Amino acid sequence: MKPEQVPNTDSSSRFATLTFERDIAAPVETLWHAWTAPAARSVWAAPSPAVTVEFLEADTRVGGCEISLCKVEGQPDIRCDCGWLELKPAERSVNYEVISSGEVTQSSALVTAAFARMDEGSRLMLTVQLSSAVDGMEAGYKQGFGAGLDNLAGVAERTMVLRRRIRAPRQLVWRAWADPEALPKWWGPDGFSCRTHRIDLRQGGEWVFDMTAPDGTVFPNHHLYKEVRAEERIGYTLLWGENGPKHADAWISFEDVDGATEVTLGMVFGTAAEFQDAKGFGAVELGLQTLGKMARFVGAD
CATH class of the missing domain: 3.30.530.20 (START domain)
Structure with a gap:
C-alpha cells in the first residue's frame, strides 16, 4: 500500500x-x-x-x-x-x-x-x-x-476467482501450464480448441492464439506473461486479440495440499460492467470446465 x-x-x-x-x-x-x-x-x-x-x-x-x-x-x-x-x-x-x-x-x-x-x-x-x-x-x-x-x-x-483441487503432484500440474506443447492441447472450455500463432511461456513472453468454439466461432486471444514463478504462480494480461484491448489481469497459483495441487485461477476485469457481462455469458462455468480439462489432461480425473 x-x-x-x-x-x-x-x-x-x-x-x-x-x-x-x-x-x-x-x-x-x-x-x-x-x-x-x-x-x-x-x-x-x-x-x-x-x-x-x-x-x-x-x-x-x-x-x-x-x-x-x-x-x-x-x-x-x-x-x-x-x-x-x-x-x-x-x-x-x-x-x-x-x-x-x-x-x-x-x-x-x-x-x-x-x-x-x-x-x-x-x-x-x-x-x-x-x-x-x-x-x-x-x-x-x-x-x-x-x-x-x-x-x-x-x-x-470485479474479481473472479475459480479453484479446483487436482489429484496430482504440483510439478506435474505445473508442466501442463508451462509446457508450450502441452498448454494448447487442453486450454479452453469443453468442446473448444486452440490454434497457436506464437507461444513463449516465460516472463516477458506471450501466447497469441485463436480459440474455436464448437459452433466454429473463432475468438482471438493474446496473453502477455508478466510473472512466472516456477511451480508457484503465473501472472498475465489477457487481450482481445493480438495487441488488442485489455480484457483482464489474471493469475494462476499452485499450492500443495495433502499430495494434491490446489489450482487458483483469478481474473480482475477492467470494469464492473465487463465483470457482469462475463458472469452473464457463463465465464464461471466455462472457467471451471477449463480446469476440468486440465485435470483430465494430467490424468487426475
Missing part, C-alpha cells in the same frame, strides 16, 4: 496508530485474493491516477517479500519493502513495510488486516502502527491507505 506523498508540514507525533474499515460487495474469499495476489495488488495499489506503482518483487507467503516503487512525475521514486509475517486465508494478514526514498528511510509500519464475512459481501478492518522518521507521513498514510482501500473495494467487486 502506498502512502500519498504530501508536503512535510505535519508536526504531529512520529508515532501513530491508524485504523481503516471498508464494507465490500464481494465474498470474503474473493476479497482475500484481491488483497494478497500480486496481479490484483498491482491494479489497486496506486492511490491516484498520477501515481504509477512498479512491482520489482512479489513473494506472497509467510517470510516472503514484496518490493515496489511508487512513481510520480517530477518527484523522487518512493520504495516500499513489504514482508509478510502472517497469512491466514480469508481471516487475517500481518505485514511490515518500510518506506524509503534514495537511501533515506522515511517510515516503518506494521499492517494488520482482519477479514469478516457479512450477509452481503465482506468487511476489511485495517490497523497500521506507524513510526515516522520524517514529518508528514501520518497524513500521507491516511490519504494513501484511504484511497488504496477505495481502489481495492472496486477491484474486489
Whole structure:
C-alpha cells in the first residue's frame, strides 16, 4: 500500500496508530485474493491516477517479500519493502513495510488486516502502527491507505476467482501450464480448441492464439506473461486479440495440499460492467470446465 506523498508540514507525533474499515460487495474469499495476489495488488495499489506503482518483487507467503516503487512525475521514486509475517486465508494478514526514498528511510509500519464475512459481501478492518522518521507521513498514510482501500473495494467487486483441487503432484500440474506443447492441447472450455500463432511461456513472453468454439466461432486471444514463478504462480494480461484491448489481469497459483495441487485461477476485469457481462455469458462455468480439462489432461480425473 502506498502512502500519498504530501508536503512535510505535519508536526504531529512520529508515532501513530491508524485504523481503516471498508464494507465490500464481494465474498470474503474473493476479497482475500484481491488483497494478497500480486496481479490484483498491482491494479489497486496506486492511490491516484498520477501515481504509477512498479512491482520489482512479489513473494506472497509467510517470510516472503514484496518490493515496489511508487512513481510520480517530477518527484523522487518512493520504495516500499513489504514482508509478510502472517497469512491466514480469508481471516487475517500481518505485514511490515518500510518506506524509503534514495537511501533515506522515511517510515516503518506494521499492517494488520482482519477479514469478516457479512450477509452481503465482506468487511476489511485495517490497523497500521506507524513510526515516522520524517514529518508528514501520518497524513500521507491516511490519504494513501484511504484511497488504496477505495481502489481495492472496486477491484474486489470485479474479481473472479475459480479453484479446483487436482489429484496430482504440483510439478506435474505445473508442466501442463508451462509446457508450450502441452498448454494448447487442453486450454479452453469443453468442446473448444486452440490454434497457436506464437507461444513463449516465460516472463516477458506471450501466447497469441485463436480459440474455436464448437459452433466454429473463432475468438482471438493474446496473453502477455508478466510473472512466472516456477511451480508457484503465473501472472498475465489477457487481450482481445493480438495487441488488442485489455480484457483482464489474471493469475494462476499452485499450492500443495495433502499430495494434491490446489489450482487458483483469478481474473480482475477492467470494469464492473465487463465483470457482469462475463458472469452473464457463463465465464464461471466455462472457467471451471477449463480446469476440468486440465485435470483430465494430467490424468487426475
